[in-house]
Amino acid sequence: MNSERIKTILLRIGLLLGIVACVLTIFVNLASLRCFNALFDATCSVATTRNVVALTFDDGPSRNVSAVLPVLARHDAKATFFMSGQKLEKNMDAAKLILSSGHELGNQAWSNQVMEDRPQNFHATEIAQTDALLREAGVPKPDLFRPPFGIRSVGLLWELHQADYRLIMWDVSDNGRREAPPQAYANAILAQVRPGSIVMLHALGTDDTQARAALPLILAGLQEKGLKSVTVSELLEARGK
Structure with missing residues (x-):
């Protein structure tokens, strides 16, 4: 085989590898x-x-x-609470109270860290440790997962598939509004919500006082729109109906 032929073959191999690398990069992104x-x-x-x-x-x-559960009860609203394993371990009674009040629990990994650029065993451990605590709290078969900060990766998606979890994201959130006055906070949420929406709120942290103050306004606004708050599992059952 002459040198020109070898150069042509190597060039084609290089181009093919470049295309594969580009496709993989796009897919990962x-x-x-x-x-x-x-x-x-x-x-x-x-x-x-x-x-x-x-x-x-x-x-x-x-x-x-x-502070949140009585507000939900007054408005006959159900919700889904995503649990960080480290917090769940220290607040098991709160998790059990959520369940006994008719709401549901989901998995939000163990340490609430970004799950991107991590080794594969990191994803598996983060999911499994929180899964075990959810079962201890009273969830028979945990199957709802929300990634910390909403950041996904191929490795995480693979582990969720292996663990038979459903990935629950959102189309309405309080991102960028958590410091807003309660009425402005509520108005921003209500302006986006529609039938079938999944709304992500942060109202459980020490500094989330504005969100907790806005919650009754959000629930009242949903009722004015004729919308009822249900758990994620109940919403999934309404798909296509």
């Missing part, structure tokens, strides 16, 4: 997008004709659960 579904079914909202939405609370549990 797409996997990190909040509602990209080609690699894994990420639910940001549900198509439904029913007037239901799902309120979700991140970074739980905490002692502030006792």
Whole structure:
């Protein structure tokens, strides 16, 4: 084989490897997008004709659960609380109170760290440790997962598939509004919400006083719109109905 032939073959191999690398890079970047579904079914909202939405609370549990649950009860609203394993371990009674009040719990990993650029065993451990505590709290088969900060990776998606979890994202959130006055906070949420929405709220932290003050305003606004807050599992059951 002459040198020109070898150069041509090497050039083609180089081009092919370059194309493969570009495709993989694009795929990995797409996997990190909040509602990209080609690699894994990420639910940001549900198509439904029913007037239901799902309120979700991140970074739980905490002692502030006792301030949130009565507000939900007064408005006959159900919600889903995503649990950080480290916080759940210290606040098991709060988690059990959430369940006994008719709400549901989801997995938000163990340490509430960004789950990107991590070794594969990191994802598996983060999911499994919190899963075990959710079962201890009273969840028979945990299957709802929300990644900390909403950041996804191919490795995380693979582990969720292996653990038979559903990836729950959102189409309405309080990001960028957590310091807003309660009425402005509530108005921003209500302006975006529609039937089938999944709403992400942060109301359980020590500094989330504005969110807790806005919660009754949000719930009253949903009722004025004819929308009922249900758990994520109930919302998923309404898909296509």
